[in-house]
Amino acid sequence: MALSRQDVAKVGLLARLALSGDDLDRMTGELSKIVGFVSQLEELDTADVVPLAHPLDTQNVFRDDEPAASLTTAEALQSAPRHDGACFLVPAVLGESGAA
Amino acid sequence: MQPLELSAVDLVAAIRQGDVSAVRVAEAFLDRITSVDGAIHAFLHVDREAAIARAADIDARRKAGKPLGALAGLPVAVKDALCTADQPTTCASRMLAGFRPPYDAEVVARLRRADAVLVGKTNMDEFAMGGSNENSAFGPVHNPWDLARAPGGSSGGSAACVAADMAPVAIGSDTGGSIRQPAGLCGITGLKPTYGRVSRRGLVAFASSLDQIGPMTRSAADAALVMEAIAGHDPGDSTSLRAEVPPYASLLEQPLTGLRIGRVAEHFGPGLDPEVAHGVEEAFAAFKAAGATIHDVELPHAKYGIATYYLVAPCEASSNLARYDGAHYGHRAEPGKGHRAEPGKGHRAEPGKGHPADGVMTFESPLVEMYCRSRAEGFGPEVKRRIMLGTYALSSGYYDAYYAKALRVRRLIRQDYLDAFRGVDLIGGPVSPTPAFPLGEKTSDPLAMYLVDMYTVGTNLAGIGGISFPCGFTKGGLPIGFQLQGPALSEPLLLRAADRYQRLTDWHRRRPKLPA
Numbered sequence: 311m312a313l314s315r316q317d318v319a320k321v322g323l324l325a326r327l328a329l330s331g332d333d334l335d336r337m338t339g340e341l342s343k344i345v346g347f348v349s350q351l352e353e354l355d356t357a358d359v360v361p362l363a364h365p366l367d368t369q370n371v372f373r374d375d376e377p378a379a380s381l382t383t384a385e386a387l388q389s390a391p392r393h394d395g396a397c398f399l400v401p402a403v404l405g406e407s408g409a410a
Numbered sequence: 411m412q413p414l415e416l417s418a419v420d421l422v423a424a425i426r427q428g429d430v431s432a433v434r435v436a437e438a439f440l441d442r443i444t445s446v447d448g449a450i451h452a453f454l455h456v457d458r459e460a461a462i463a464r465a466a467d468i469d470a471r472r473k474a475g476k477p478l479g480a481l482a483g484l485p486v487a488v489k490d491a492l493c494t495a496d497q498p499t500t501c502a503s504r505m506l507a508g509f510r511p512p513y514d515a516e517v518v519a520r521l522r523r524a525d526a527v528l529v530g531k532t533n534m535d536e537f538a539m540g541g542s543n544e545n546s547a548f549g550p551v552h553n554p555w556d557l558a559r560a561p562g563g564s565s566g567g568s569a570a571c572v573a574a575d576m577a578p579v580a581i582g583s584d585t586g587g588s589i590r591q592p593a594g595l596c597g598i599t600g601l602k603p604t605y606g607r608v609s610r611r612g613l614v615a616f617a618s619s620l621d622q623i624g625p626m627t628r629s630a631a632d633a634a635l636v637m638e639a640i641a642g643h644d645p646g647d648s649t650s651l652r653a654e655v656p657p658y659a660s661l662l663e664q665p666l667t668g669l670r671i672g673r674v675a676e677h678f679g680p681g682l683d684p685e686v687a688h689g690v691e692e693a694f695a696a697f698k699a700a701g702a703t704i705h706d707v708e709l710p711h712a713k714y715g716i717a718t719y720y721l722v723a724p725c726e727a728s729s730n731l732a733r734y735d736g737a738h739y740g741h742r743a744e745p746g747k748g749h750r751a752e753p754g755k756g757h758r759a760e761p762g763k764g765h766p767a768d769g770v771m772t773f774e775s776p777l778v779e780m781y782c783r784s785r786a787e788g789f790g791p792e793v794k795r796r797i798m799l800g801t802y803a804l805s806s807g808y809y810d811a812y813y814a815k816a817l818r819v820r821r822l823i824r825q826d827y828l829d830a831f832r833g834v835d836l837i838g839g840p841v842s843p844t845p846a847f848p849l850g851e852k853t854s855d856p857l858a859m860y861l862v863d864m865y866t867v868g869t870n871l872a873g874i875g876g877i878s879f880p881c882g883f884t885k886g887g888l889p890i891g892f893q894l895q896g897p898a899l900s901e902p903l904l905l906r907a908a909d910r911y912q913r914l915t916d917w918h919r920r921r922p923k924l925p926a
Binding site for chain 1: 779
């Protein structure tokens, strides 16, 4: 299964990874090879097999709803690249202008 | 008394009895780190002062007759994938360089409550993705048995530091073999517990349905001691099992007679190094001599393990690693470097100005550009590859063909184990197809690197337990590992079988010769 350079660029945007032209060239080859390898699963007939997303059979695990301490604002912000003491600061979500 | 030569069990007893002080023990291991880690690079961070202060506190409490934890004074190294509030936690990634977690991982908290002395954070493949430790953003680890060879991965620093006597115990994590494979390649004992046996809270997530924390030690008896401290239900991890923690150490005393060990013929097929095959067969013979019986078992879908794993794990990773967005913590790309937005044309990168997007990608907003550039700068090549692979396999039009297909095969793989364990108690075999390979040998071929996990990924896909321990050495002096896999919650049996083997052999006592 070969991926095209455009496929890889599209996946890069979905994955929020900026890729250079060299990255795209290299990854197009590497991912095609890996996808070709994993495609061997096609030879198995699994029409009647229920997908197994998780190895444990446990479901709907709840803990008691008891109040407990959570992170303070300062702790939550301590490793933030930019913040104003109360909020995380990020570049403009819409449009072209504004930076943090 | 030379602390470096004592087992963890003996160290804890000696400190408790006052035969040696916790400070003296901590200093011995810290001095060893100073003298040999320059050549090995097992540690990313060593906190000498804090470790000695902690040890001094334990000594003071012992002298005052106050109660001490089960691991009092035991030096422990922790893989840099576990959060530590007082030490950096980087996952060997530039993305998390300098990151200080706001809390301790549950396992770290339990180690502290047991009065272990945390000596530092160990090197690893970036975000635990790799089988050689060469994917660390801070440089590879060197195998103590041959410094030109890889220690395995991803817990390569944890394996190497125990093998080189820099810590008697290290903590690793295993998503597809990342405890057992480096333990095998470095000649130590590594236990991958049943999924959910040990809390994952505060373990930086790679593939959440596969990740499990476990001990890396010089012996199964030491692993049993550590498991008693770290295993058990944690309300903070909804996938942690509500099962009683057995007294692993005292259960070691039960005899091995009647144990049925399965042997999978396909494990000895093409690709297995002849010296590894020989060492593994000798281990089967030793178990037989110890009273076990060996039976042929089949795992018909095991050959699909790597393909299944390299869909399930990257899919989960692509989702888990979405959290590294340059906004909340971790690396953020500086704005505007070599780049200007073109008004009215979308946020498009200019070609030829050193911008990573090289004119190929268009960003819909400054925020999205910040995400994309921060992640491009912060993640290394293998992490990007897996994020891309997982994103592709989960994307519209491919989800059923790849991710859902892999989950169906995952059930077949788990069912194979359930069927096999109706006839045998444990399954034995090699840990890795070869002994430690030269650094650089597989770095240009990602798929070749993936195949080093061929004997270990099934354990994780099935959610069961596995242990690896040394069963011989090659003519060139490299350790050979033996793996036992057991049903869910079979840790007492896995540890007991490995311990019994280690009472009859001395492979696990061998130490590499290092220039001190």
